[in-house]
Amino acid sequence: MLLPVIIATFSGFLLIALTFIVGRQRRLADAALVGLLIALFLSLDMAGLGLLERLGLVLWQAPVSQQLPGLLLEVTPFVLFFWVALLLTGVIVVLASRSFLQKTDRNIGEYYGLLLIALVGMMLVAASTDLFVLYLAFEMASLATFALVAFRKRDKRGTEAAMKFFIIGVVSSAIILFGISLIYGVSAHVASQLPPQTGAPAATDLRFLGTTLSLGLAQFEPVIILAVVLLIAGFGFKVATVPFHMWVPDVYDGAPTTVTTFLSTASKIMGFAAMFKIFLIALVGTAGQWTLALGILAIATMTLGNVAALPQKSIKRMLAYSSIAHAGYVLIAVVVGSHSDPAIAAFGLAGGLYHLLVYVFMTGGAFIFVAMTATLLIGERLDDYSGLARRMPLLAFAMMIMLLSLAGIPPLGGFVSKFILFWSAVQAGLVPGSEWMVSLAVAGVLNSALSLFYYARVIKHMYILEGPKEPVKVPTPYSLALWVALIGTIATGVFAFVFIDFVTQAAALFFG
């Protein structure tokens, strides 16, 4: 069942070793791509494609839903969804890196190796059933990304970004660890009071934590609240919610752009996978203590992200703030997912999952476009994009589609996912006791309208303003990565029903 993870791990280490044999960067990228595509195919097959089964190779019954208790892992549709999203990110980033990395760049094998190892850590975060395993996998991914940001060792901006990212990253993980230690204390104490039985789960099993924490809530309320505050702060740093977002524009701006793409998509997806698991399974019994706080954070995050993106002249910085705003939208799913009505909770979570999938394509694609213009020496500022539609008609069109999807224009993927998210918040608001959740939907809609302003400004520069006219030749890997992102953005909107079926089922099983 863990075949995709095993293949990704194996190819990650193989790539580091291959550096000494294969001199050419492009060959290493191809090797990484092969590993990722095999893992992606296997994950899709497990998620319900069932192609191997039809070919007579029965490894599993699709869709796979299985616990692996000895490893403290599970493979369920929820997990497979995250695997597919993460591996897709990996494919897009590796394709773009193939052209982004220059001849002068060194240690290319380590670059791809670290990328794959980070992906493995992220996949294990999604698959973990135990708080300790989740934390270890989380750290595995974080440590690999710290090194990735510092990849260009002679670059002043890159090293500064790496320093900021590292300090923020270790502080947040230390805070999370302290929060986990408090939760462990409460859970272990409550578990030791329960009548002893054989085969009882460990005190840190996520589902068992849901029971022990709600039993211990009356006695240990202050401790649990302190732990929740620490966890919100720690994960807030990771997914960049508002009071903890200051590092994002600097790090995203300074890091090599393909690494920025990886951070803004894969790293954020991992943060949300961990948040869904911890807040919606382990801490769900104590939901009364934190839903309102997270709701306020969600509204503040989307508003500040969008307002701060308005005056930006650098496209990379603008997209960084836009990714903060999108973290705010997905936070709605964490809030609605804690709702007492299981149908509404599953619907909200499905919206969050779907938004993360669409987000991979649209934000990933937009960052790749910026990486491409930087490689082609066009530049990363808004003014550099003037008249770009004449110079690369097809790719400028792809960028326009992705920007419109980010703003939430139908019939693109961004519209569908935002619609499900906001609609779930409205439904939650119709239930007495959680009326305030409507404000999440209102804030989301207003913010989407606001965000259209700065997305449309880029389109105006590309299509209406005059600029240099000579056409440019775009390297094929960039075009391929952008085409994958474009097809994904459109397909998640037009063929939404296929994906929605899957995510609703995954969300329902997640709570079940």
Add this chain to the structure above:
Amino acid sequence: MIPLEWELSLSAILFAIGLYGILVRRNAIIVLMSVEIIINAAILNFVAFSAYTGDVSGQVFALLAIALAAAEAAIGLAVFLVLYGVHHTVNLDKIRILRW
């Protein structure tokens, strides 16, 4: 046996010292040391809770967390070394090419 409150107080004090160091000190290496102090506070919590409830998984995780702290320090020092090579300082206030 030392009461649990004493150990928790010690770990709370360590946490506060670490947080103070992160917020106030501007030398990157001292900030890294402060982070390690917070991690040690959490490790102390794990061991204390584990000893008082008889659940051994906390002690196992404490060992893993120590290994993790070492890995973090290794990556951090590598990043700071590269930083020093390019910027010739590890003072966090003096490195500001990227503006807010």
